[in-house]
Amino acid sequence: MWDTSKDYRLMVALKSVELFRRTLETGSFRGQWKKKLALTTAGEIERTLQGILYSYLEPGELAGSPEIEGVMEKLDVIVEALGGEDWAMKFASEAGKDDREKVEENIARVRFFLNTIGNLKKRLMLGKIADPVIGVDILAGEVMSVGGHPGADKLQVCNVNIGGRALKVVTNDPDVREGDRVAVALLPPENFMGITSEGMFLGVEGVLRDVKGEPGEMPRGMPLEALNEARNLVEEFLKS
Known part of the structure; x- marks a missing residue:
């Protein structure tokens, strides 16, 4: 049961x-x-x-x-x-x-x-x-463009192809580049100084940038610890 x-x-x-x-x-x-x-x-x-x-x-x-x-x-x-x-x-x-x-x-x-x-x-x-991350979609994506955040020097705004549509993600990782194959957690949107981020890149020490899987599919072969922050954010959403 x-x-x-x-x-x-x-x-x-x-x-x-x-x-x-x-x-x-x-x-x-x-x-x-x-x-x-x-x-x-x-x-x-x-x-x-x-x-x-x-x-x-x-x-x-x-x-x-x-x-x-x-x-x-x-x-x-x-x-x-x-x-x-x-x-x-x-x-x-x-x-x-x-x-x-x-x-x-x-x-x-x-x-x-x-x-x-x-x-x-x-x-x-x-x-x-029985894992918080199962409550949201974790998808492979391809970074289509990267630009600086207009109000924060240490943030980047990325447009990411997740198969059926594009997704906007704000990140503080300066190494993310166009063409990177990433894993994205589709989390509740968060406004970062005027720019709304629709998800979060997964990673351990920096963003995973060579993720296996076509855009829109579930990523393959990711380290489990890459999901830790997404777990925490799902729990926070449920408590909000």
Whole structure:
């Protein structure tokens, strides 16, 4: 019997719904979209996840359950309520000069929610894993560009290809270069002096820069200690 009440995948998923709802309620998104429908549907997802939190089903069985399938269908409803597949571009284009930074941060938070829920089934199919990092996606990526942070000399802003889309990561490792093959934890977004980072590079003493695996796939052959900081950040997110 699997203790679903302690499954990090479900706990992080529930917390991501809470973050999503708080984000929409800030009122920073302009334009025509169905806020009430998005919030109502998020509430339905939340109740479903709360219901299966104490189901004690095996992860594989849970992954194929009608409840999880229903969550995936509701996620499609939310995307349409936000404005369709190009919702992020629409919200960014509607942002005023004074609130652009906040809108970009909130777009990243919505993406975190959509990704966390959207890939929940895949993470459940990995089986019985009692590790905080299973609550988020760990993906291989390729650094497409590196630039200096406009407000911090010791930070770099990287655009990373993770398969289906690009991801922005802020790092303090000065050795990261374009073309590096990295491992990225898709963590709750964090604002670093005006720039929102959507994830964190994994590493031990510096960023891993020759990771095996195609962008968007799970990295192969990483040292386990490279996951330590991501574990800590997942735990912090759950306590926030």
